[in-house]
Amino acid sequence: MLSSREKPRLTRRQFVYAGALGTAAIAIGCRAGRRGEWEYLSEYQARTLAAICDQIVPADEFPSASQAGVLSYIDRQLVRHYRRHRDAYRSGLEGAQALSQRRFGQDLASLSPPQKLEIVNSIEKQNPRFFELVRRHTLEGYYGSPRHGGNRDAISWRMLGLSEPPVLGRAQYDLRKGSPS
């Protein structure tokens, strides 16, 4: 009865490949400095935020937060349901940049991975409200529904072994189990 769970459509190797393509596309977008990629964030804010989000969900054999579209998720919600958090993001990201400049003399986005982790650890301690906001929104974007711009191609659901698209209706006519009361 329970053996019909569907295998993911992509193999793990294909996943990594798809993820890498996605990353390349994002990188090209950044270099071109295209306007209008974000609805609310500036390109500079977005790169700072991506550095933080990617510590919260880092890349391993599955994509990082920003690779999975978490920035799109947060950016979209900052002009929709999370309008009330705009000030927190603006000042929180400024604070993160200031911290990075003070400690390493560079933008957060250009730091090495261990340096980024050190800064994000400091943000968690120094500005816990902002960090918790970003942590929550990052996890929502990564593990929530793809329709909001995050969890691109339902990548986190596939990572967890959930069939995607889901197989519905497979037990619809299995009326043998269970007895009438």
Place this chain on the structure above:
Amino acid sequence: MNRVNAIVVGAGAAGGIVAKELAVAGLSVVLLERGKWYTANDCRKDDLRNQRTTVLGNAFGPEDDGNPRVWMDEGGLPQIALPSEGAYQNNAACVGGGTLSYGAQAWRYLPQDFRMRSTYGAPAGSSLEDWPISYDDLEPFYEKAEYEIGISGDYGGTPFHGPRRRPLPMPPLSPNREFTILEPAAKRLGLHPFHIPMARNSIPYNGRGPCMRCRWCCGFACEVDAKNGSQNTVIPIALNTGNCELRTGCMVKEILTDERGRARGVAYFDSDGHLKKQLSDLVVVSACAVESARLLLNSKSRLFPEGLGNRHDQVGRNLQGHHYTGAIGYFDFDTYDDVGPGASIAICDYNHGTPGLYGGGMLANEFIRLPIHTVDHLPANTPRWGLGHKQAMRAWHRRSIVIFGPTQQIPSADGRVTLDPDVKDKWGLPVARFSGNVHPETFEIGEVQASRAEAWLKEAGAIHTSLMAGKPHSVSAGQHQAGTCRMGVDPHASVVNRNCQLHDVDNVFVIDSSVHVTNGGFNPALTIMAIAYFASQSLVGNWKGTGMRS
């Protein structure tokens, strides 16, 4: 606008049934609902925007703009709550009310649940009381609800439930994997596990097909319409009689009264925001515990300066929901099978009879947890973010089971709904303010229930467990909100009589969870429905064409 026999305020679990019963009996009815009528076409499987997870808002109302409430924080200061925030204690605002998107557990309360004071005595500071009606009074109406709404399940395994004349109309859904893991463990512990009764088709019923076992159930509308609420059962019947008109997007401002204090209709804002008047012979308030109390309190007149039916300051008191406690178990094998709705197995061994405790509650496994629900429910000492968190998500999402349950709350007169003196909603009406807390005895019961859930999980093979048992600092109401217009014999200590009629006004009825004296250790939907049938029968029986027989 033509005068009608009855206005029903709120098209939820109770209001839909009352509208149907009155319309079938030949009364002309206007059913007013502030929300919309959603259909399966509006079903969106959105993990972040539904009625269970509301980080991006409520899918089925109310919307965050223009519908605030107020709660009192730990320091006693009033704070605004938005509808998508927990402190708001939301149910839903739509045709069907909570029953459009509920998990659909459809429980009968136990006979003792109606005589809590006789069974336990009232702890100091509580308002624990017996109902003026018994399980036996309600039994035929439980049955009617089970057959008209459509309930599947099997009470066969529980020796604790009261007698019943007929079995449930539908067999349970086939067991999911959690059921097969938990059932033998419960039996080894000497417990009595059985299939949860659910307002969900397991076979074709009422002209609609069975559940397709999808992942998105609790908090969502059903895309194949296999979940049974008032919106797809009794409300269509009411409309088909030709005697009932449903008006959506309509917010009732107040119940209008005449010089003798009797209701003559309501004033409401229609979907365009225009203030309208609808006259009627009687008014039924079915807006759920928070909003029903608020409507009565907002209906002030010369004879009722503190609100309709509130001469003795009882309206809004005894607010109660359920104190949910339990445990998560983590296993070294897959417990997840992606077969919805997820919740499948329950025990009632701990509802009553523990020496030293004022009751207890049902324990059951939880509905399917979506990935977003797992992110903050990983084993103790798991990092809250970073690579370790991501790895833990992969390790545990498919290897965990939650058992928890609605601990019956000991009510207190201080846990209440009042009108906020300052904050108004988008219609300019004073909003509900919550104050007080649940009685501390409730927390003691909850802690014991959590350890019992943990023991069951360990017996089933859990290698780690975490307890879920908090002590909230404010009232608990939420989707299981109840108690604010208590049913009783004494007009000084209750709001309505056993027929859900206001003690003071013979043509105004409150028919919904507001009248619950106590709220059982169960999801309340089926009891709300049974009371709606019970009260409708006496209402129709006492109806003499233009008014009530006195």
